[in-house]
Amino acid sequence: MKISLLLEMAADAAPDRVALVCNGQRWTYAELLDTARRAATLIRESGVKYVSLLDESSEAAVIALFGAAIAGVPYCPLNYRLADADLSALLGRISPALIVGDSKRVARIAAAQGHRACSREQFVALSREAAASSEDESSDEDASVAVQLFTSGTTAAPKAAILRHANLLGYILNSVEFAAAGEDEASLVVVPPYHIAGISALMSSIYAGRRIVLLPAFSPAEWLSLIEAEKVTNAFVVPTMLTRIIDAMEAGTRADISSLRAIAYGGGKMPLEVIRKALALFPSVDFTNAYGLTETSSTIALLGPEDHRTAFASDDPAVQARLGSLGKPLPSVEIEIRGEDGAVLPPHETGEIYVRGEQVSGEYREKSALNEQGWFATRDAGYMDEGGYLFLSGRADDVIVRGGENISPGEIEEVLLAHPAIADACACAVPSIEWGEAIGVAVVVKQGHDTPGETELKELIRGRLRSSRVPDIIAFLDALPYNEMGKLLRREVKAMLSG
Amino acid sequence: MLKPGSRLKSATCDTEVMVIRCDADAIECGGVPMGEARPADPVAMDPAHAAGTLTGKRYINSDGTCELLCVKAGRGSLSIGGHALAVKEAKPLPASD
Numbered sequence: 001m002k003i004s005l006l007l008e009m010a011a012d013a014a015p016d017r018v019a020l021v022c023n024g025q026r027w028t029y030a031e032l033l034d035t036a037r038r039a040a041t042l043i044r045e046s047g048v049k050y051v052s053l054l055d056e057s058s059e060a061a062v063i064a065l066f067g068a069a070i071a072g073v074p075y076c077p078l079n080y081r082l083a084d085a086d087l088s089a090l091l092g093r094i095s096p097a098l099i100v101g102d103s104k105r106v107a108r109i110a111a112a113q114g115h116r117a118c119s120r121e122q123f124v125a126l127s128r129e130a131a132a133s134s135e136d137e138s139s140d141e142d143a144s145v146a147v148q149l150f151t152s153g154t155t156a157a158p159k160a161a162i163l164r165h166a167n168l169l170g171y172i173l174n175s176v177e178f179a180a181a182g183e184d185e186a187s188l189v190v191v192p193p194y195h196i197a198g199i200s201a202l203m204s205s206i207y208a209g210r211r212i213v214l215l216p217a218f219s220p221a222e223w224l225s226l227i228e229a230e231k232v233t234n235a236f237v238v239p240t241m242l243t244r245i246i247d248a249m250e251a252g253t254r255a256d257i258s259s260l261r262a263i264a265y266g267g268g269k270m271p272l273e274v275i276r277k278a279l280a281l282f283p284s285v286d287f288t289n290a291y292g293l294t295e296t297s298s299t300i301a302l303l304g305p306e307d308h309r310t311a312f313a314s315d316d317p318a319v320q321a322r323l324g325s326l327g328k329p330l331p332s333v334e335i336e337i338r339g340e341d342g343a344v345l346p347p348h349e350t351g352e353i354y355v356r357g358e359q360v361s362g363e364y365r366e367k368s369a370l371n372e373q374g375w376f377a378t379r380d381a382g383y384m385d386e387g388g389y390l391f392l393s394g395r396a397d398d399v400i401v402r403g404g405e406n407i408s409p410g411e412i413e414e415v416l417l418a419h420p421a422i423a424d425a426c427a428c429a430v431p432s433i434e435w436g437e438a439i440g441v442a443v444v445v446k447q448g449h450d451t452p453g454e455t456e457l458k459e460l461i462r463g464r465l466r467s468s469r470v471p472d473i474i475a476f477l478d479a480l481p482y483n484e485m486g487k488l489l490r491r492e493v494k495a496m497l498s499g
Numbered sequence: 500m501l502k503p504g505s506r507l508k509s510a511t512c513d514t515e516v517m518v519i520r521c522d523a524d525a526i527e528c529g530g531v532p533m534g535e536a537r538p539a540d541p542v543a544m545d546p547a548h549a550a551g552t553l554t555g556k557r558y559i560n561s562d563g564t565c566e567l568l569c570v571k572a573g574r575g576s577l578s579i580g581g582h583a584l585a586v587k588e589a590k591p592l593p594a595s596d
Contacts, residue, residue, distance in 0.1 A: 001504050001517050001570075009570055013554045142504040166504060173519075173568060177589045178555020187594070200596045207555075208594070234594050264595045290595035299595040331590065 002165045003146050004069040006172060006207045007033050013179055014209060021186075021230060022059050022214040029206070032062060039067025039127035043098055046116050050094040050148070053077040053193055054087075055101030056216035060120040061193040062202055063127060064100050065147075069165070070133055074145040077194040079152075081484060084109045086158075090150055091115065093160065093365075142166040147199060148365065149294050152483060160365035161294045163196075170358030171297040172203050174332035181210035187234040188226060190215040190241065195485060197267060200298035201236060210234065220248035224255035231259040236290075238267035238486035243274050246281060266290035266299070268486035269392065269410075271417065272324050279312050291326035291392065293378055295369070297359040301335060301390050303327025318385065325389040326382075333357035335390060336375070337383055345383070350408060352396050353380045381408060398490055400429040401437050405468055409490075412441065412471070415464045416457065421449035424480050428494040430473055440473040440497035444480060451476055473497050500524065506570070507533040511544040514552045514573030519566040526567065528552070529575025548583070550576040558584040 007029065010019065015030035027035075043051055051068035053061055053075075061077065068075035076094050078087065080102060088109040091097070096114040099106050103117035118126065146165045150158035187205045189212055191198040205212045213230045215222060218241055226232065237245070242265060263278070263285055270289065279287065286305035292298040303325055311323035329335040336344050337351040345351045354375045362369045362376030370376050381393040393399075393408040400407040409427035416425035424444040432438035445451050454474045462470050475497060481489040501507075501521040508515050511529030525532045530545025552558070554572045559565065560579055566587065567577065577584040 001506060005517070005570060009554055012571055175592050175595070177591055180589075180591065191596075197596050204594065204596055210594070236596050262594060264593070266595070286593060288593040288595055302593065302595050304593045330592065 001169060002069045002072075002141050002144075003168050003172075003203060004036065004066050005169065006203055007036060007066050009178060010206050010209060017183065017209065018211050019206060020059055020062060020212045020214065022057070022216075025059065027059055027062075032059075032066070032206075034132065035063050035124065035127050036066035037070055037132045038130040039063050039123070040070035040133035041130040042123075042127055043067055043071040043073055044133065045130075046098050048073065048096050048098045048116060050074050050076045050097035052091075052094060052097045052099045052115075053101055054080050054099055054106065055120055055193070056080070057189065057193045057198065057214045058120055058216065059214075060100050060123050061198075062212075063124065065199065065202060067127065069146055072141070072144060074148045074162070076148040076150075077199075078150070079192070079194045090158065094148070142169070149194065149196060149199075151294055152485070152487065161361070162363050162365055163294075163297055163361050164363075167297045167359050167361045168200075168203065170332070171200065171299075172207050174358065175299065175330055176204045176207045178207055179209040181205075181208045183209075184231065185209075185233045186211040186213050186230050187236075188213045188215060188223065188230070188232045189236065190218045190223065191236060191238070191267070192484065195267075196292070196294040196298050197236065220245045221253055224248070224253060224257060227257045227260055228255040232257075233259055233261045234264070235260065235262075236264045236266070239265060239270040239274060240268070240482060240486040242270070242278055246274065246277055249281065260285055262286040262288065262305070264288040264290050264302075266292065268482075268488065270324075273417070275308075275323060276312065279308060289325075289327055291390070293380075295360070295362050295376060295378075296333075296355055296357075297361065299330065300333045300355050300357070300359070301326045301329050303389075307389075321391075322385070322387075322389050325385070325391045327390065328388050329355075329390070330357075333359065335384075338377075347384055347386045350381055350383045350393050350406075353378045353382045353390070353392075395490075398428065400427070400439055402429075402432075402439065402468060403435040407439065407469060411465060412439065412461060412469055415461050416441065416443055418464075419452060419457070419460060421446055421452050423447075426480050426488060426490060426493045427471065428490050428497065430494070430498050432472065438473075439469065439471040440475070440494070441471045442475045442477050442480060442493050442497060444477055501526070505535075507535065507567075508537045509533055509573050509575050510538050510542040512541070512573030512575040513571055514569065514575055514577070515571035516552075516558070516567040516577070517570050519557065519568055521565040521567065523560075523565055523579045525579070526565075527578045527581075528573065530578065530581075531575075544575050548576045548578055549574060550583075552576060553586075557587040557589070559587040560584055 011033040430440035509528035
C-alpha cells in the first residue's frame with residue numbers, strides 16, 4: 001500500500017468536502033485525487049527518477065506528493081532558500097527529476113543535469129490535461145521510497161534521508177483517526193514543504209478530514225488574519241513563530257481567533273517562558289508539543305493538552321518541569337535512553353535517545369542507520385523521568401567534553417535564561433589547551449535591560465550548577481543564528497566563539 | 500498467515516481491507532472469502548454477514564491476532580471462519596502536525 005491510499009480513502013468517503021485552501025482557491029478531496037492521478041501520468045511519461053518541488057507551499061505540493069506516489073517515483077522537495085552552489089549539488093544528486101517551481105533558477109544553476117522543470121501553474125495545468133492514471137499495483141509497493149528529504153545539515157553536509165511508503169503509512173495509520181475531524185475543522189499549515197512536518201501535516205490533515213489552509217510565507221499578522229478569515233481550529237508552529245505571534249499580539253495586532261482550539265508545536269526547543277506566556281494568553285487552546293525527526297516520519301513523542309495544564313498549574317517542581325519535556329512516546333513506538341556502551345539507562349540519566357517502530361526509517365540513500373534489532377540512534381541526547389516523560393538535552397554531538405566530563409549545553413542555557421536580563425543563550429564547546437574543550441556561551445540581552453557583568457553570569461552558573469560548568473568565554477550578541485525552522489545553528493556560534 | 504500491508508477485496512460488495520496483521524489464511528466478507536481481485540460477477544452475500552463495513556475503522560478478532568483496516572466501505576461484514584470481527588476502539592491522540 002502506498003501513501004496515495006490516504007487521499008483515496010478521503011476522496012471516497014467525502015468527495016465534495018473542501019480539502020485544501022490556498023491563495024483563495026478551494027480544492028475538494030475528489031479534485032485533488034483526480035489531479036494527482038493525472039499528474040502521475042505526466043510523471044511516468046516524463047521518465048524521471050524523482051519528482052522535486054522548488055517552491056513555497058501551494059496545491060502543487062499536495063499534487064506532486066501524491067502524484068509521485070501513484071507514479072511510483074520518490075518525491076524530493078528542496079529548500080529554495082539554499083545558496084545556488086548548495087542547491088545545484090543537491091539537484092545533481094536527484095537527476096533526472098521533474099522539478100516543480102522555480103524553473104528559471106533550475107535553468108540557471110543546473111542546466112546540464114537533464115532535469116525537466118516547470119512552474120507551479122504549468123505543473124497543475126499539464127496535470128489537468130493528462131490522462132488519469134490507473135492504480136499501480138506493483139507487488140513491492142510498500143517497500144518503495146515515497147519521500148526523500150535532505151537533512152538540514154546543521155552539523156555536516158546534507159544526508160539523503162529516505163522514507164518508504166510503509167514508514168509514512170505506519171505513522172499516519174497509527175496516530176490519526178480516519179475522518180475524525182468535523183466539517184468545521186481547519187488546520188493552518190505554515191511549515192515549509194521541504195520539511196518533514198510540512199509533509200506529515202498534509203497527510204494527517206487529509207486522513208483526518210481536516211481542511212488544510214496553506215500559508216506559504218509566515219508573518220504573525222497573516223497568520224492571525226487567516227485564522228479569523230478561515231475559522232481555523234488547529235495550527236502547528238515552530239517556537240520562533242509562537243514567540244513572534246505573542247509579540248505581535250502584545251504589540252496590538254488584533255484578530256478574532258476564537259475559532260482556534262489547538263496549537264501543536266515542535267521543530268526546536270520551546271523556551272519555557274514562551275510556552276507559559278502562551279498558556280496564559282490562550283487559556284482555552286489545547287497545546288501539544290510534538291517531538292520527531294525526519295528519519296522517524298515526524299512525531300515520535302508528544303506532550304498533550306492535559307499534561308500542559310497539569311504542569312502549568314502544579315506546585316510540584318517535578319510535575320512543573322514536564323512543561324519543558326517532550327512528553328511520552330506514541331503508543332506505536334518504543335523509546336530508550338542508552339549510554340555510550342549501549343546499555344539502557346535508568347531515569348534521570350542522560351544518554352542518547354533510541355527509537356524503534358514501523359514509522360522509523362532510520363535510513364539514508366547511502367546506508368541504513370538502524371541496528372540489528374531495528375533501533376535508530378537519533379544523535380539527540382536526553383533522559384526520561386520516573387513517569388516516562390522524555391526530556392531533550394540537545395544533540396549528542398553538541399555535548400561539551402571538558403576534561404573528560406560530559407556537559408550538556410542545555411543545563412547551562414537554562415540557568416542563563418532564568419536571569420531576568422537574558423533573552424536567549426547558547427553554550428558550546430571551545431578549544432582549550434588545559435581541558436581539551438572548555439565552555440563558551442553567547443547571550444542576548446533583553447531590550448531595555450542593562451548588560452549583566454561577566455562575573456555576575458559566571459557566579460550565577462557556579463551557584464546553580466558547579467565550577468566545571470562555568471564558561472571561559474562569554475560573548476554578548478544582538479541575536480543568535482537560527483535556521484528558518486527555528487533550529488539554533490550551534491556550529492555558527494561555535495565558530496564565532498572559537499575564532 | 501496474510502502479509503501485512505496486503506490489500507483484499509470483497510467478492511460480495513465494495514469492501515476493501517488492508518491487512519495490519521493476520522495469522523489466519525483467509526478472511527471473509529459477506530460470508531465469502533476475500534481475494535486480491537474482485538470476481539467479475541459479485542457472489543451472493545450471506546445475510547448473517549451483512550452488517551456493513553466503515554472506511555477507516557479497524558476490525559479485530561477476539562484474541563487480537565488479526566487486525567484489518569477498512570480502506571473502502573461495503574455492505575458485507577468481516578469474519579474469520581464464520582466468527583465476526585469487531586470494530587477496534589480507537590484511542591485518539593491530539594493532532595501533532
